[in-house]
Amino acid sequence: MITGILGAGALGLTVALRLAERGEKVVVIEREALPGGLAAGFEIGPGVWLEKFYHHLFRSDTHAIEMIRAMGLADRLEWHQPVTATLRDGNFHQLDSPVSLLRFSPLPVVDRLRMGAALAGLKAMPNPRLLEGKTALDWTRRWMGAKASEVVWEPLLRNKFGDAAPEIAMPWFWARVHDRTQSLGYLRGGFQQLYDRMAEQVRTAGGETRFDTSVTSVRTNNGGFMVETSEGSERFDRVISTFAPRLTARLVPELPAAWRDRHEWGRAYGAHCLVLALDRPLTSVYWLNVNDPGYPFMAMVEHTNYLPAADYGGRHLIYLGNYRPMDDPLMSARKDAVLDEFLPHLERLNPAFDRSWLTDSWMFAAPFAQPIVTVDYRDHIPPFRSPIPGLWTASMFQVYPHDRGQNYSIALAERLAGAISS
Numbered sequence: 392m393i394t395g396i397l398g399a400g401a402l403g404l405t406v407a408l409r410l411a412e413r414g415e416k417v418v419v420i421e422r423e424a425l426p427g428g429l430a431a432g433f434e435i436g437p438g439v440w441l442e443k444f445y446h447h448l449f450r451s452d453t454h455a456i457e458m459i460r461a462m463g464l465a466d467r468l469e470w471h472q473p474v475t476a477t478l479r480d481g482n483f484h485q486l487d488s489p490v491s492l493l494r495f496s497p498l499p500v501v502d503r504l505r506m507g508a509a510l511a512g513l514k515a516m517p518n519p520r521l522l523e524g525k526t527a528l529d530w531t532r533r534w535m536g537a538k539a540s541e542v543v544w545e546p547l548l549r550n551k552f553g554d555a556a557p558e559i560a561m562p563w564f565w566a567r568v569h570d571r572t573q574s575l576g577y578l579r580g581g582f583q584q585l586y587d588r589m590a591e592q593v594r595t596a597g598g599e600t601r602f603d604t605s606v607t608s609v610r611t612n613n614g615g616f617m618v619e620t621s622e623g624s625e626r627f628d629r630v631i632s633t634f635a636p637r638l639t640a641r642l643v644p645e646l647p648a649a650w651r652d653r654h655e656w657g658r659a660y661g662a663h664c665l666v667l668a669l670d671r672p673l674t675s676v677y678w679l680n681v682n683d684p685g686y687p688f689m690a691m692v693e694h695t696n697y698l699p700a701a702d703y704g705g706r707h708l709i710y711l712g713n714y715r716p717m718d719d720p721l722m723s724a725r726k727d728a729v730l731d732e733f734l735p736h737l738e739r740l741n742p743a744f745d746r747s748w749l750t751d752s753w754m755f756a757a758p759f760a761q762p763i764v765t766v767d768y769r770d771h772i773p774p775f776r777s778p779i780p781g782l783w784t785a786s787m788f789q790v791y792p793h794d795r796g797q798n799y800s801i802a803l804a805e806r807l808a809g810a811i812s813s
């Protein structure tokens with residue numbers, strides 16, 4: 392039995408590892424040159440790695456923490472409490488703890504207390520069953536008050552989900568609050584180390600990994616599958632697709648209409664990050680939610696206010712991030728044009744900023760990076776087992792109600808490996 396696993400992100404590598412450890416033959420096919428998917432890194436200097444998109448862990452990410460331990464990297468996992476703030480009316484307001492909420496001046500004291508009580512209620516709620524069918528915006532308006540919703544939550548939801556913000560499911564919001572910890576974890580030296588180790592372990596266990604290989608179609612073939620790729624075709628007895636269901640639907644024409652009607656559904660955004668290296672710090676915060684209007688980016692993440700700039704040759708690293716529809720012009724814009732558009736806004740964050748501080752820059756865009764978790768999302772999640780015998784689907788689009796993250800892709804893969812063996 393040979394299994395073809397499509398995608399070498401957290402999900403594909405975890406399931407590959409589990410099957411290979413059982414003595415099954417696996418082949419992982421990945422279009423990029425490196426493993427890691429959305430959590431993959433790039434080399435910003437010889438041997439110095441950074442994620443293409445900002446990444447950290449929460450203490451609640453137990454599956455990811457366990458995987459890091461199992462790969463022998465526990466000593467590189469560090470926990471810090473960097474500052475998270477919200478930009479409102481031109482000022483930075485720290486908002487990452489109950490104490491900072493009490494001091495959050497854009498809201499009247501009574502609204503701060505109400506918001507604190509509602510957040511504590513969500514934290515204590517063991518599961519979101521009672522919240523099904525409700526939207527995050529309605530719920531926050533009702534339980535935290537219109538002002539708190541307008542100042543804090545609506546801009547956050549709009550930044551992340553655009554026009555779909557009013558439809559976002561309350562269970563997703565519950566998970567964001569419930570799973571979040573003040574302490575954030577980072578794999579010193581970059582998460583790429585984790586994915587390199589996982590790919591190496593797959594190979595040590597007898598599996599194969601193929602990079603720079605794009606899957607172009609999957610068709611049934613004599614009780615198995617023929618997978619066409621940019622490098623040729625390969626036959627497998629079983630196929631596991633870790634791609635977004637829409638992508639799997641596109642690549643597997645034999646998926647029946649009933650499956651498509653239900654699961655080839657919904658919208659997803661792409662992610663875009665402009666990464667800057669400066670010769671000095673820009674701000675004193677790690678994470679800034681940009682809630683003021685008129686900025687071309689929705690988050691500013693100053694990575695070197697979390698990890699020391701010395702790790703990066705003294706460079707100060709900043710992500711300017713966005714989620715956008717996949718056909719948005721930003722997703723295919725040239726870096727020079729994006730720099731010209733974004734950089735003038737840095738002066739609004741730090742009036743002393745000058746373009747001469749910029750020493751280097753990189754830009755990344757990825758499709759299918761953020762599922763749009765609307766109220767009816769749950770009903771459209773595909774099961775692991777597809778209607779085509781031997782074809783399994785497991786992707787971060789099947790993570791619910793938790794926000795997609797490395798931890799939940801690893802957890803899903805562990806469940807899938809169990810389901811395949813039963």
Ligand SMILES: Cc1cc2nc3c(=O)[nH]c(=O)nc-3n(C[C@H](O)[C@H](O)[C@H](O)COP(=O)(O)OP(=O)(O)OC[C@H]3O[C@@H](n4cnc5c(N)ncnc54)[C@H](O)[C@@H]3O)c2cc1C
Pocket residue numbers: 397398399400401402403420421422423426427428429430444445446447448604605606607633634662663712757760761786787795796797798800
């Ligand atoms: C901006 C941003 C910030 C994030 N921040 C965090 C964070 O702080 N903490 C956290 O834990 N998670 C974070 N995440 C989420 C995390 O990166 C993902 O949830 C996780 O990496 C998903 O892993 P996956 O294997 O399920 O999917 P993916 O990583 O998407 O893996 C799918 C793989 O399939 C490959 N592929 C796609 N099409 C083809 C094809 N045709 N042929 C061959 N290969 C193909 C892709 O290249 C990719 O490697 C963030 C994501 C983004 C975009």
